[in-house]
Amino acid sequence: MMRAVRMHQHGGPEVLRVEEVAEPTPGPGDILVRMRATTVNHRDVWIRKGHPHPAYRVELPAILGIDISGEIVGMGGAVEGFAIGERVTANPYIPCGRCRYCVRGRPQYCPHFTVFNGAYAELVAIPAVQAVKLSPQVSDVDAACFPNTYITAWQMLMGKARLTADDVVFVWAGTSGLGSAAIEIAHLAGATVIASAGSARKLDVLRRLGPDLMLDHSSPDLVERVLEFTGGEGATVVFEHIGQATWERSLALAASGARIVSAGATSGDDARMNITQMFVKQVQILGSRLGTMEDAFAAGKQLNAGRFKPLVGATIPFEELAEAHRLMEAGEVIGKVVVTAG
Known part of the structure; x- marks a missing residue:
């Protein structure tokens, strides 16, 4: 027993x-x-x-x-x-x-x-x-x-979004398990990282993860701050796992031709979207779930090398x-x- x-x-x-x-x-x-x-x-x-x-x-x-x-x-x-x-x-x-x-x-x-x-x-x-x-x-x-967060984030960023060092990644809820994993993976890829958190305490923790720009995701000027930081272009990859509460802003802060990759809806499924904005920007919306053994071994190599904390x-x-x-x-x-x- x-x-x-x-x-x-x-x-x-x-x-x-x-x-x-x-x-x-x-x-x-x-x-x-x-x-x-x-x-x-x-x-x-x-x-x-x-x-x-x-x-x-x-x-x-x-x-x-x-x-x-x-x-x-x-x-x-x-x-x-x-x-x-x-x-x-x-x-x-x-x-x-x-x-x-x-x-x-x-x-x-x-x-x-x-x-x-x-x-x-x-x-x-x-x-x-x-x-x-x-x-x-x-x-x-x-x-x-490691399993549910890093394998999932690896599939989202490397498997689906095909992240490169040229990308600017926006990560919602950067102090969550999935969000913090995404920040570490994006750093490994050499990408520029913008991340959000929802309180002063969480922003203090987020600072230790080293994003290039930190934002309070309850701030009314969040989209404007992202556009200002990127010279008016927006983020080329949006790491979505929140859903209803963030989806409209994810599309608004996305650059032309950006990839929005989503693997969660912790705030709810009933998200709204401006369809015209989506097709005018030619945004790619990529659903994702967990990850394959290819993802597991690739991310596991980084874990075993001490590159994930x-x-x-x-x-x-x-x-x-x-x-x-x-x-x-x-x-x-x-x-x-x-x-x-x-």
Whole structure:
């Protein structure tokens, strides 16, 4: 038996309970990982609350958690290239491998993909093909922050927007897990970075991430400030993960021919857009979700080289995972909310 945090019904953080459950048995192609750290993501909160979109439906009772950092303690008979005791993280995006997109080498567009759940447990069975090995200098906490944020941001900026050093990137909510990852990746690409935050406290934290221009995203002159900074042209890449509250301004501050890449709608789905402004500017709107193993290995190389330092706002023990959800939902933490094993 092992301990896991399970939910038997949808609701508030109180539905998350520490329970004794059976240990998972790894399949032939699986590795069994002892969880050392995981995180809380918006996705976890939406699933817990019962988000109506099919992508957020799980069978109950459920063990949530998509980010994993830990060490291998067992493996299936068909697994090669891994050893007991090795430390790993894993890409939570799992394409079907059989549809027309997967067989043509385009797994990012798989309509039958699944997203891993189950990291809120002492032991986690993961397909070995999803695993990314960790170098000794990468901490468990930093590795736990990697999968959902850095792989997603890498696919958005490098896979979809094709970011180059010539670009000016505007990043909404630069002190969020995804936003801070985007800033680090944009710096690696040599791009100019403009980033926003929503309070004086968050702007102080954002300053440490080194954007070329910082803006309060509640400021009424935000678009004008971006245009002024860019000589009237605007940002060539807009990193969108907010949705309803920011979409009109994202289009307004975008340069002619810009790429708006979006992988989230934390403020809501009902966004408005000036269609004429969109086609006159010839803006490309690029949807994105999580990332492929190509993204995972490329971003993982940077993690293992010490080039990523995730922004961690709180570290909570496993037994208090419900409190970690409360903090995430309340927006009280700047950066990632990490949950560590006992």
